[in-house]
Amino acid sequence: LLRPTLVFLSARFGTRADRAVVLNLAQSLELVHTASLVHDDIVDDADLRRNVPTVNAMWTDDIALIVGDYLFAKAYALAAVLPKPEVIAMVAQTVFALCDGELKEVTMERRLPTEDAYLERIELKTASLYAACCQGAALLTDADPEHVAALGAFGTNLGLAFQITDDVLDLVGDEAEFGKAVGRDLAEGMPTLPMIYAAMDADGHSGELARRIVATDKSDDEVHDLLRTIRATNGPERARQRAIAFHDAAVEALDRLPQRTERDALRDVADFVVSRVR
Secondary structure, X not given: OHHHHHHHHHHOOOOOOOHHHHXXXXXXXXXXXXXXXXXXXXXXXXXXXXXXXXXXXXXXXXXHHHHHHXXXXXXXXXXXXXXXXXXXXXXXXHHHHXXXXXXXXXXXXXXXXXXXXXXXXXXXXXXXXXXXXXHHHHHHOOOOHHHHHHHHHHHHHHHHHHHHHHHHHHHHOOHXXXXXXXXXXXXXXXXXXXXXXXXXXXXXXOOHHHHHHHOOOOOHXXXXXXXXXXXXXXXXXXXXXXXXXXHHHHHHHHOOOOOOHHHHHHHHHHHHHHHOOO
């Protein structure tokens, strides 16, 4: 599990690492993540996640909604007993950010967003949780303020690299390895960074490819045709390079931390995020 790993590694830079307390934070944030996925699958009407049927597919949207609510409540219960009020507040603020990011996604206009608008959305919806794992663990264990800030910067940039890589894989990944249907964002008319770059590479921000990308009534044949078109552009590779740039920024933030095994392990996590196929 990636997010608990970030909590455990980041906690090692503090001076007061109570194992049970750190475990509480890791569990709380992982439950926040899981609850958000359950709710996302309802919004997206998704049937599979990591090759496993979603809660809403196995039962109903109503049951999935209640399951997600239960997981959020359990996450708050675990956070409530943490000894640092600022970390408890960070858990709540992270959920605010996740909700804000999801709202931006479901209410966005049917047009191609700018790169900045896309990055703002994924920073809220994805990177905020990575930052909370790293920064929250450092705060919880009384790490030096400079190290807390460095870990927060690492987490934010890591989360951005993760989501962009995920969005590239949604267009060019192997479905069996990726663990979910490829082209799902495209089918839903949800533009991601490789699609934005592909449209700019083809005929511009308001061109024909941009209009086809944001359309919500695509047939399966239209999705497959669009996948071929986008793969033939420089969009996916340019987005992958953007993910690598965020990876490099994350690694640069680690240079502000003392040299130790855990810093090397965080570097390994960053390398994995941009090299994965699933």
